[in-house]
Amino acid sequence: MEEYRLQQLRYTGKSPQQAFSPSEEDRRQAVRFLSGKNLSGSLTEQLNTIGILGEDRNALILFLALASHKSANPFSVLCLAKSGIGKSYILQKLSECMPDGSFSFHSRISANALYYFDSGDINGKVLFVEDLEWTTQMLQPLATLQTQGRLVNTRATKDKDGMLHSTTFEVVARLCLIACAYSDKNFEELGLPFLCLHLNHSPAQDLAVMEYQKKCRAGQIRTEDIARAQHLLKCVIASLQNISVVNPYATLINLPQDIAYPRKSLLLLLNFIEAITFFFQYQRERLTDTDAGEIFIRTHPQDIEMAFALLKNTLFRRADELSTSVRGFYKWLTEYLQQAKTTQFTALDIRKTKPIHPRTLNRYLQELKLFSYIQVAGGNKHREGFIYKLTDFGNQKEVQGRIEQEMQATLKDVWNAYHKEQNPPTEPEQKAESEQEPSTGLSAESPQKPSKRKRIDDKEEYTLKLLLELEARSPDREYIPADFTTLTGRSQITEARYLKRLWQQGKLKREWKNRQYYYTLAATGSKTVSQSPMTDPQTVL
Template identity: 25%
Template sequence: MSIEEIKSRLTIAEVLQHYNLNPNKNNMLRCPFHEDKTASLQVSFTQNKYKCHACDKKGDVIQFVQDYEKLTKHEAILKCASLANESMSQLQPIPTTTAKHITHNLEHITFLEKMYLSFRKAIFNSPPAKEYCSSRNLDFEKLDIGFNSGQFHHGARKDEKLINTCLEYGLLSKGGTNSRTGGQAYKPFGNRSIVFPLKNKENQIVSFYFRSIVTTSPPLEGCLKGGVVSKHFYLKNRQGLYPNYPNPDTKKLLLTEAIIDTASLLQIDAIAANYSLLTCYGTNGLNEEILNALKPLKQLEEIIFFFDGDKAGNEAVTKYAEILRELHPKAKISQVETPQEEDINSLLQGHESEILTHLIEQRKDVIATTRETKQEAISSFSIEDTSHFNGELAKQTIKVEPKQEVQKATPESKKQITNNGQPITFLQQENLLQELNKLIEQSGIVGEENSRLLLFIIASSYKTKQPLHAIVQGSSGSGKTHLISKIADIIPQEDVLRFTRITESSLYNWGEYELVNKLLIIEDLDGLKEEAMFAMRELISNQRLSSSVSIKDKKGNIKSTKKEVKGVFSSLSATTKGEIYEDNMSRSFLLAIDESTAQSRRIIDYQNKKYAGEIEPKDQEKARNKLQQIVRALQNYDVINPYATKLELPQEVHKIRRLNEMFQSIVRQITLLNQRDRALKNDKLITQIEDLQQATEVLFESIILKVDELDGSLRQFFEKLKKHLKTQEKDFTQREIRQAFNMSKSQCSRFIIQLVELEYLITMNKGNLRKICYKVDYWDDYQKLRIKIKEKLLLQIEKLRPNTTE
């Protein structure tokens, strides 16, 4: 077999497939010949060649095999001959007519790809096209978009072969006689339109979709009856998919109604990276080619519809869902709830791109219809593709028989969807927080009644737009890390990120949306350096990190770009040194671990029962699973608190502005937890007085810590010390306190030094310079302050209650 025969029989696509290399939608892949972090190697299927823009490797199939396997030229030729023989052995003899057809198809593809390159260059030189893309929030530099100015057959470009080929493929039609020259005039198809390429299974361009940028007269080709100007055009005998055929390894497939909708999603990295996208060409456009493209997807786990929020879009989802359920019975079918009369692109024009990711994340399951309705949907689905030429809009006629109204999900049916309704029913209880607290205890968290409930409320806020944060402070070995880890266990594990350590710049290197709607567990804040603490503060305060970074483009050039990380997450952290993190503590709820003797006794009793086999691990696991299901069942609503202006926090609180915002946030989160028992007004939950009272009860200890200048562990030590001394006049030594409290020397010394620095204690030498004694200098009435603050808060709430007496 000669070298020319090898090259003619063996395609670059077959070589790449042999080495399991898959180009992307732009026919680019990471170069295997150098360390390539971005796709730099360009593949030309029509020329059967490749070229790397970074390392300048290029050539044909033989050169690729030689470079890839590091062979000699002779060895590479033998290898390619073997591959060509394998390829030929799998083929039947090709009839002459078929061979001509294949040759014609290759010529067709080659011509369309050259035309698209022309369209692609034109968009960069057309201000109207760029303005139109900007008005639709389409990034033409990032997306595969061209522009047809209608000039490709004029002037120096005028060529008889070009014109005849354009006439054959539908890009031109004859338009009578030119009034100036007397020669033949031509009408360009899709004139003044942006152009999207449609591709076949081999990722080759086989057709175009045109979207007119002209919104006023004069009428364009494709004018429909009644003088209405058409804006959408396909070439005749339309084929190909947009943006391309799905990857065989696709697990989550997102279907849209229109090409511009798909393009809108493609430019959002968080969506393009996690979903395969495919356009359905309208509510009647799920054609045979699309269905055939979906059949081989053996790993498909979920099909997601993101159609327009109108009646036609919803009906199409119902119809298509049953067809695809027959095609992939094991795949989950879900639907993004698009706002009424909106579509993907209109949402992108009016909002930040985050709304699209949020809507996708909040998608709902499409409920299977009855057998009769399913059969009706399938039997009524009949498409006749009548794509036309000569400037007419490509049409699809649909034959729809009358069908039954599909029953929508009711609150009762939703109970059956979510684990037989158990989480929904649980959320409908009047004493919900108390029952949740019992369930938290059953999951394995002993004592800490208020703290564990507050931490659960804070952790569950990760699903909202304004998530909450908490820092648990306690001495070494007090169980603070154990507590937050146990809370993390009762949150859906797919949404939890646990960190023992965070390096200085690691938070800047997350993907833009990888920290959105997550719960972060930081086991020890003491291990974080200042740069990491700064990044954490910025994420909590501003919900984003923005940095300028250097990257290498596909040609290997280094350029600067903006990298942004969204930080819409809740967090639980633990520390022994609360006073060090003043800036972080002011942004978070502060909780002190219970280090009392009574709590130690409860933990020891629990441990003993566990080892004695009196506690059943399956019961704990059951409680954890139930709490996770409850969190999953929560829906995100906006909350209105009509009492927000009528409740004041104590003026003694440090940084009262932030604490007031945090208090209102807890009220909002408690209202959300009680959503099944709260009124809705304009799709917003209304806070009740009970929510205020529950927030005050559960948040009281954290408010007290904000009032107190001593952190939680230090306050517990000082109160225990006062109880031991009984009077302010009595002096003491460190040894006396260590023995009385059964405390280590380092821990006792650290507490006493802090109290001396804060002028709560003074030192005394008592005639012996070696023996240092201490005495309480400031004997505050902490308990009295607690009672005063709580009474003040509860009295305000009582005054808000309606007077029921006559």
């Protein structure tokens, strides 16, 4: 009896869950659903039916991540938003679409609890966390488990005699994390191996959610339709098979140069492409590896195109130096000033129009001033407050345009490679190409793409072009890197590097004063400026 009681206390709170097994008819409907032409549109309709409104793109990404828990490389997503936006509501709705026994739902997990998990509780399952602590102690073990697939924790414990000895706890699992966190910080600084989504908190989204709540209370939403959609999505996930995915176009996928943390960003993009291919497995051709005898599916260019379309905003966010909340405030501020037909404002003017806490507003203004998006135009700190005005530095259209162009170029290369595989050259064409190729020499190599050095030279020429335009307006003036950041949208470090290279080429002169270099345009008929670096006055003892 005592052993039975101890065993019951040990397993308190753990009730066995029966695995979900759809019937043959349900499985046929799920396979028919997965084989449909407009699969993404049908999936969005079902997600709207269960009550996820206004988050079509984010909900589609989250459901694709849920489906990837059955694959060999699961995909994890973190939802970032303020309190009251509906993070827990979305997780609850998504968990209701999961088959029983395929997920583990937690309201909160402490920082050290993950080290003592049973591997069977999270291996091959979805780990839902409603409120994830946005701390390094919490995020570090999650990132380690995501990248390495295991956690090993060794700590000192006491035995029954009170003697200390080391005990090792190991957790081995393929992590598929779907969690929500409250964060106002820029998550790019952490370089997490998770895809971070920012939920929609616009006024239009608030109206749509409130309208849906009214319909629910008025009985206009049929619970039968919701239950039918949830059952269909459960059968869809249960019908997916664990099959390997091969992406033959991975070598052609390049990230835009403006994206921060390119290593982890590229890995996230490749993993998400595999998750899309895994979900579309009933629409992809199944091939067999003759050496290993393994069945696999190949990534289609449509999967890559869909991944770029869904992650475009996320890639834009990774190229943004501002946090999400400050970027939203800056967008509202520009629209407000355009409507007011003015270029200057004070903190009191903003508080009269937009309800915002004074400390929050002060933090937003300080961050915008730090990154040169606004500058002080007058006023007094101790009286009426500072008067601010916008600068031209906040225009992100050029950065977004470059990212869009590089993404389209990557998609074009992928589609060209796909069409070349589908329509291989005939024998006469191959023979003619072989006759035209020389037997020896460097010219037999395929043409190379423009090197990075050439692209940098183009940017240097663009900086020189802007400098000549400024010189035409005010001759014989001095220039610093900050004069070009507002025009090009690049950082001061980048512009300083380009100006230094123009000086090394003899096109500019420079002089050290006031703890920085001042550049002037070299005379046309003068000799080339010496390329030996000048001595820094601060380094001379």
